[in-house]
Amino acid sequence: MGDLIATFGTALAGIAIFLLVLLGIYFVTGFLPGRSKERSRVAVFLGPALLFLLIGLLIPAIRTIFISLYTNKGDALDVNKFVGLSNYRKIFGDKATRMVLLNNLWWVILGTGFSVGVGLAVARIADQMKAERVWKSLIFLPTAISMVGAGIIWRFVYNKSPDPSHEFGLLNAVLTKVGASPRIWLLQQQNYVAGAPHLNTVLLIVIFIWIQAGFCTTVLSAAVKGVPDSLKEAASIDGATDLQAFRKVTIPYIMPTIVAVSTTTIIAVLKVFDIIQSTTGGNFNTDVLANEMYDKTYPQNQPGYGAALAVIIFVVVVPVVIVNLRSQRRAREIA
Amino acid sequence: MALPIITPASTPYEHLSKDAPLGKKLAASLSTRIGRAAVIVVCLLWTVPTFGLLVSSFRPENDIKTTGWWTFFTHPSVTLQNYRDVLSSSGGNADNFGKYFLNTVRITLPATFIPIVIAALAAYALAWMSFKGRDWVFVGVVALMVVPIQMAMVPLLRLLNLGGHLTISGHTFTIFPNFDINSSVVSVWIAHTCFALPLAIFLLKNFIQALPKDLIEAARIDGASHLTVFLKVVLPLAVPALASLAIFQFLWVWNDFLVGKVFGPSDLKPMTWKLNDLVGSKGQDWQRLTAGAFISMVVPLGVFFSLQRYFVRGLTAGAVKG
Numbered sequence: 001m002g003d004l005i006a007t008f009g010t011a012l013a014g015i016a017i018f019l020l021v022l023l024g025i026y027f028v029t030g031f032l033p034g035r036s037k038e039r040s041r042v043a044v045f046l047g048p049a050l051l052f053l054l055i056g057l058l059i060p061a062i063r064t065i066f067i068s069l070y071t072n073k074g075d076a077l078d079v080n081k082f083v084g085l086s087n088y089r090k091i092f093g094d095k096a097t098r099m100v101l102l103n104n105l106w107w108v109i110l111g112t113g114f115s116v117g118v119g120l121a122v123a124r125i126a127d128q129m130k131a132e133r134v135w136k137s138l139i140f141l142p143t144a145i146s147m148v149g150a151g152i153i154w155r156f157v158y159n160k161s162p163d164p165s166h167e168f169g170l171l172n173a174v175l176t177k178v179g180a181s182p183r184i185w186l187l188q189q190q191n192y193v194a195g196a197p198h199l200n201t202v203l204l205i206v207i208f209i210w211i212q213a214g215f216c217t218t219v220l221s222a223a224v225k226g227v228p229d230s231l232k233e234a235a236s237i238d239g240a241t242d243l244q245a246f247r248k249v250t251i252p253y254i255m256p257t258i259v260a261v262s263t264t265t266i267i268a269v270l271k272v273f274d275i276i277q278s279t280t281g282g283n284f285n286t287d288v289l290a291n292e293m294y295d296k297t298y299p300q301n302q303p304g305y306g307a308a309l310a311v312i313i314f315v316v317v318v319p320v321v322i323v324n325l326r327s328q329r330r331a332r333e334i335a
Numbered sequence: 336m337a338l339p340i341i342t343p344a345s346t347p348y349e350h351l352s353k354d355a356p357l358g359k360k361l362a363a364s365l366s367t368r369i370g371r372a373a374v375i376v377v378c379l380l381w382t383v384p385t386f387g388l389l390v391s392s393f394r395p396e397n398d399i400k401t402t403g404w405w406t407f408f409t410h411p412s413v414t415l416q417n418y419r420d421v422l423s424s425s426g427g428n429a430d431n432f433g434k435y436f437l438n439t440v441r442i443t444l445p446a447t448f449i450p451i452v453i454a455a456l457a458a459y460a461l462a463w464m465s466f467k468g469r470d471w472v473f474v475g476v477v478a479l480m481v482v483p484i485q486m487a488m489v490p491l492l493r494l495l496n497l498g499g500h501l502t503i504s505g506h507t508f509t510i511f512p513n514f515d516i517n518s519s520v521v522s523v524w525i526a527h528t529c530f531a532l533p534l535a536i537f538l539l540k541n542f543i544q545a546l547p548k549d550l551i552e553a554a555r556i557d558g559a560s561h562l563t564v565f566l567k568v569v570l571p572l573a574v575p576a577l578a579s580l581a582i583f584q585f586l587w588v589w590n591d592f593l594v595g596k597v598f599g600p601s602d603l604k605p606m607t608w609k610l611n612d613l614v615g616s617k618g619q620d621w622q623r624l625t626a627g628a629f630i631s632m633v634v635p636l637g638v639f640f641s642l643q644r645y646f647v648r649g650l651t652a653g654a655v656k657g
Contacts (some may be wrong), residue, residue: 004437007520011445014521015452026562041561042466049457049532049646050472053479055499055511056529060490061482066488097645108598122377125370137643138378138520141385152614152628153384156391156404156621157565168403170387210381218647242363258503271483276593278611281536293485310485323516 022048061314066308087308100287104270106197107205109290111269114209116262119216123224124246126217136221140214141292147211151278154207158185186280198285207275212268216261223331224250225259256330263324270317337652392417392625399622417626432627435609439631441520442595442605443588446527447581453528454535455577459565461536462544463551473540479533487599491529495522495598519600527588535580542576543569582645586635606631 022044029040068088071081091097122139126132142150159169160182167173172182190199197205227250235245251258273290280286282295289309297306390404395414398406424431460466461473498513514522547568554564570577588594595605610627613620641647 004441007441008444011524014447015445021454023562030560038464042460042464043564044459045456045464045561046472048453048478049536052453052525052529052532053476055494056491056525057479057482057487057533060487060494063490064486118377122374125374129371129374135374135378139381141382141636141639144586144635145385146592146607146610148592149590149611149628149631152610152624153388155624156388156612157384159621161401165402168399168401170383170403173403175406209607210384222419228627241359241367271485273609274611277592278614281615290485297489298597307489310483310489313483314481316488317483318481320619325480334386 012261018048041106064307064310067303070304070307070310083304087304088312090305091312092310096287097292099285100289100292103198103201103286104288106201107208107269107272108266110197110202111205111208111212111272112262114205115212115216115265116220116258118209118213119220119261120258122213122217123221124250127221127224136214136217139217142211143214144291145211147272147274148278150207150211154210155279160184160187186284186286189284192285200280200284200286204275204279204286206267207279208272212265216265219261220254220257223248223254227253256327260324260331261326263320263327266320267317267324270313270320388625388628391621391630394622396622397623410617417622418630421623421626421630430609430613430623430627432606432609435604435606436630437602438520438599439589439595439606441603442523442527442599443585445524446531446588447585449524449533449534450528450584451577451581451594454532454539454580455570455573456565457532457536458539458543459561459569461540464561464567465562476533476536480537482533484530485594487529488526488593491526492522492597495525522600523598523603526594527591530594531584531587536582538580539573539576543573546572552584579645582638582642586638586646589635 019164026041026044026094029037029272031037032040069082069084071083091101122136126135129135145153157170160172161167161169164176164182165184167176169182169185171185175182186200186203192198231249231253232245271290272288273294275292276282276286276288277294282288282291287295290313293306293309293313296302296309387404390407391399393413393415394404394407395412395416398410398412402410421430421432423429424433428525450560457476461469461476461612494511499511500507500509514525520523551564551568554568561565590607592607592611596608596611599608606627610624610631613624613627
């Protein structure tokens, strides 16, 4: 406890010194003549942020691009031999990594599709329901939990008991009840149907949907409530059924929000790491890009290969973020 | 960004015009009822896994390992032993979860405060100071939002670990000091700050810029300095935005695993790391996992239930983080 106070003491002292230095610069430069005074003021306000962005994001990001062109072997923090694009060639040529990319694709399709789908359905049906907020907060609750915590919660759903007469994992217990045979989920290879996603990956995507659907519901619900009553009434007078009115009036109206929510979810999907780490560690056909990037960089000590994977995440994320920022702005104009 | 106020519930079919045919009315009411029942079922289903874990965490070890948590309702037996075990700090193999809880606190508070202070300063400059290239700087900051943590992580760790040095004709100059990442939590704060800044600046600038122009210009004409305007006019008015951002950043750091795992010194890793470690090293000690997971959730759930309004706003705003 005293240790904690000491840490905060250090932190506060650090922050205080930092702000005092800024204030000092601000005060001293107050004596400068007009133009340079104004400029130094800008530097005091903007300087710290630009410094952090430079050393924490811009330079490291550029460095990562360089590292991805360098050798695979050696210490994670010391790279030296130029190998061109061979890391990228290896990623796309390697069968195991191709499965990782394919898994990621399924994550994007199923994870995003179902999160947004469930969110939209609940947002529409729960609209005007009694105690709407109570129901929505139940579905929203997992959003507050860490993904590691969520992974552990779901281990208790997917568990397999050594004693088949007493299944204590929820899924296996339900399966036993309906007469199906229980099995080991996640922690062993499952039968694979070509063209379909790996079963274990689907089980992990379920965890993600469980976390993300509440976010989608909340945002979409706000958008659904923003649709002007006059539009809905007009559709109703024209003889449209509820469902028709929803498809032809509400959905087009809230489209910018749907795009914003979908792209947000895609960004989260592409970086999913914690869920994998706290369940399978990427084994049994569940590996994804962000996890592979970590494994290659640290435990396996192949910084070049890991950096190339990071660059791939970056390249995929860029267009999604751009679409997201645009549609967020449009969604905000409507709301 | 403010969410519309939730309107009071009304009857399901009042929007159907009064003279709609009876059959249509009945069909509409029936499908509405089925839909609502489905939503209630889904919402309850959503709660089952968390509820199951909560129940499990109070069951004795032997019960957890032999029967499902639902057995609790027919054969209830309650214990706090799991919590005692996981929090215990004595013995070489102790989990000492309390220590990791404090580690998370120690990481989270400064890593929430520092980026918001820095972002508020920058946002003010970008919104209300006039200088050449202002819009370009802002575009550059927004552009950095596309950099995922994975992309910056490795070189930033190297910089914080080794420092930045420049060697010119035999003399080595230190441009950037190195932090002893094996013992100091500073590197975790810095990493979180860097990864938080683009979004924080973006949101705060948009908010601060939307404040009434007259107010700020009047203060400036009256001779108030930028510092006075920032502290006395802008900050008080920006409290709603600062609060949403603070809650979002707080929860983000509290629940973070990757940054803590990579940047945290082995003795100062966050709770999420310890949880994941428990999965790997004591995967069969399920009773400890239950208690540990719940201890890690107490604070986020508290924030969720007490500050839901800000929580929602922060979450919708924080869409493109990291």
